[in-house]
Amino acid sequence: MPKARVIPIDSRKRLEEVPPADIAEGGPAWDERVASAVGFLRRRITGDYEVDEFGFDPELTDSVLMAPLRPLFHSWFRVEVRGLENVPADGGALVVANHSGTVALDALMTQLALLDEHPAHRHLRMLGADLVFRTPFVGEISRKAGHTLACNPDAERLLRRGELVGVWPEGFKGIGKPFSERYKLQRFGRGGFVAAALRTSSPIIPTAIVGAEETYPMLANASWVARVLGLPYFPLTPTFPWLGPLGMVPLPSKWIIEFGEPIRTDALDPAIADDPMTVFDLTDQVRETIQQSLYQLLVSRRSVFGD
Amino acid sequence: MGRVVLVTGASRHLGGTLARRLAELPDVDRVVGVDVVPPSHDLGLADFVRADIRNPVIGHVLSSSEIDTVVHMGVIATPRQAGGRTVMKEINVIGTMQLLAACQKSSTMRKLVVKSSTSVYGSGPRDPAMFSEGMDPRDAPRSGWAKDNVEVEGYVRGFSRRRPDVTVTTLRLANIVGPRLTTAMTDYFSLPVVPTVLGHDARLQFVHEDDSIDAIIRATVDDVPGTFNVSGDGVLMLSQAIRRAGRATLPIAAPFMPAVGGMMRRMGVADFSSEQVRYLTWGRVVDTARMRSTLGFEPEYSTLEAFDDFVAARGLNSMLPPERAAAIEATVVDLLGRGGERSA
Structure with missing residues (x-):
């Protein structure tokens, strides 16, 4: 009887690390895949995994939470990622992007783009509103996916630890704006993210996302329903809520995520983070940069849904 | 001349162990343990005085023994230990006031150490991921043990303003677990089905x-004067801890949680206070950088190791211990390997 093969079990193994022979046959052998799934299951059942202080669970994120987003990313939105070379392979950096599309799919797609497409497979640690963390299930999953509350102590702690931090300063104003105002950037918060970047001397990467606006075109806001449900807005789109659950299917717009040239802050004195004028100026500069890239991307875009 | 140390709460496990350990130190001359009930275990070289810190008698103990260091361990965590929440609050808050009043009068007093808890930071959805000592709580505790700790710390701050010559150190300890200690948390994880x-x-x-x-x-x-968070490294998710303890989970929707907690409290299976429920909902993590850099303390156990030690000592995870799970996994993989080779 032949001796059993020893199969390495590592669920974090990526496609790139799989021997070329396996790729030729269309991925790792089935028994290896099952073995890694058994290993994953064992670690989950016995609680044998590690999360960081923010509650980030890398194993769960890579193999479970991101999995349903991948078909959406590749087949549905056909996301084209540009300017990845502007995102450093290591060290702290702050990705700042426009927010749109009624639900925060744009943020999740950006996270997936950096995890799968960036050569260093970076985890984007996103900052979210407190409503996200207060909501059952959503808050739990967000923390496990590496997101944390948008507050300066958390942002600075992550940047100091050399993490890639993602922030959507428009917040609910951005995703909850009517379709008629698409690609018009809303007010950029209070500039807290700029102060965090200044204090930690981290570069700011202005990022423009095109395509998310058309996923759920919000024609109107049923504000009284929103008030009753305690939500920031309640969207009425051409399909939602008229078609029921079917109306929750996003329109298959073609997406482009473009990471712009980093705005460096390391030459500035971290103490100027306490100077509101400088913070406002820099916030405006970031906002203008993103708005300009959005316009350029829109001009070069031939159609909303086609390639 | 060595130190003369007074330890409050000496009849309970932690206070008693501390008194015994302190008495063995070479530069400590004498340790006096104080509590309202006689100690249930051996205090070693330490002396025991049965006294109530709620009573001004404590002042006589301080002066007659020429105490120079007071370690306040007398804050009670669960109503069951004290015999009701009213008594508990009285021991914690009035007791601390009386003790500090006696300390303030004492001419020999040089040092005060207070055992507090990270529960003073509260728990809520708007909390930063990690609390450092200088941060204020976003959702301050409103009741129970956590509130008592907040009040105790307030009196301690007042004391340190009035007696700047006394070195005051406050330790905010995370949930303490171990093979011998029983707390609301250890009771919780010992339930067969954990809500x-x-x-x-x-x-x-x-x-x-x-x-x-x-x-x-x-x-x-x-x-080392100041306030310090004290905790093992790393964090455990509640779900992860329950799995490591080999318990079954019973998820209950948040609105029903107080009712379930109240029922369990009445049945006497676990002490489920509203702050405990908040903690189990939102959790809390503290930054221990200052503990390392200024206090110079390095915990031996991480959060995970501390919890595992508790689980192992209680023999909680008998259904599927990690070794058996690993063996099952190896068997499955082994079978797969054979199957794979046969088909190849």
Whole structure:
């Protein structure tokens, strides 16, 4: 009887690390895949995994939470990622992007783009509103996916630890704006993210996302329903809520995520983070940069849904 | 001349262990343990005085023994230990006031060490991921033990303003676990079916009972004024901790949690206070950088190791211990390997 093969079990193994022979046959052998799934299951059942202080669970994120987003990313939105070379392979950096599309799919797609497409497979640690963390299930999953509350102590702690931090300063104003105002950037918060970047001397990467606006075109806001449900807005789109659950299917717009040239802050004195004028100026500069890239991307875009 | 140390809460496990350990130190001349009930275990070289810190008699103990160091361990965590929440609050708050009043009068007093808890930061959805000592709570505790700790710390701050010549060290300890200690948390994880809050998974931190004693000894022996978070490294998710303890989970929607908690409290199976429920919903993590850099204390157990030590000592995870799970996994993989080779 032949001796059993020893199969390495590592669920974090990526496609790139799989021997070329396996790729030729269309991925790792089935028994290896099952073995890694058994290993994953064992670690989950016995609680044998590690999360960081923010509650980030890398194993769960890579193999479970991101999995349903991948078909959406590749087949549905056909996301084209540009300017990845502007995102450093290591060290702290702050990705700042426009927010749109009624639900925060744009943020999740950006996270997936950096995890799968960036050569260093970076985890984007996103900052979210407190409503996200207060909501059952959503808050739990967000923390496990590496997101944390948008507050300066958390942002600075992550940047100091050399993490890639993602922030959507428009917040609910951005995703909850009517379709008629698409690609018009809303007010950029209070500039807290700029102060965090200044204090930690981290570069700011202005990022423009095109395509998310058309996923759920919000024609109107049923504000009284929103008030009753305690939500920031309640969207009425051409399909939602008229078609029921079917109306929750996003329109298959073609997406482009473009990471712009980093705005460096390391030459500035971290103490100027306490100077509101400088913070406002820099916030405006970031906002203008993103708005300009959005316009350029829109001009070069031939159609909303086609390639 | 060595130190003369007074330890409050000496009849309980932690206070008693601390008194015994302190009495063995070479530069400590004498340790006096104080509590309202006689100690249930051996205090070693330490003396015991049965006295109530709620009573001004404590002042006589301080002056007659020429106490120079007071370690306040007398804050009670669960109503069951005290015989009701009213008594508990009285021991914690009035007791601390009386003790500090006596300390303020004392001419020999040089040092005060207070055992507090990270529960003073509260728990809520708007909390930063980690609390450092200088941060204020976003959702301050409104009741129970956590509130008592907040009040105790307030009196301690007042004391340190009035007696600047006394070195005051406050240790905010994370949940203490270990093989011998019984707390509301250890009771909770010992339940056969552990109720959790549906849709939430709290981040927890633990400190091992040995580490907590060592940290308090360090604060007692060295003169490091200030407030310090004390916890083992790393965090455990509540779901993860329950799995490591081999327990079954019973998720309960948040609105029903107080009713379930009240029922369990009445049945006497676990002490489920509203702050405990908040903690199990939102969790809490503290930054221990200052503990390392200024207090110079390095815990021996991480959060995970401390919890595992508790689980192993109680024999909780008998259904599927990690070794058996690993063996099952190896068997399955082994079978697969054979199957794969046969088909190839």
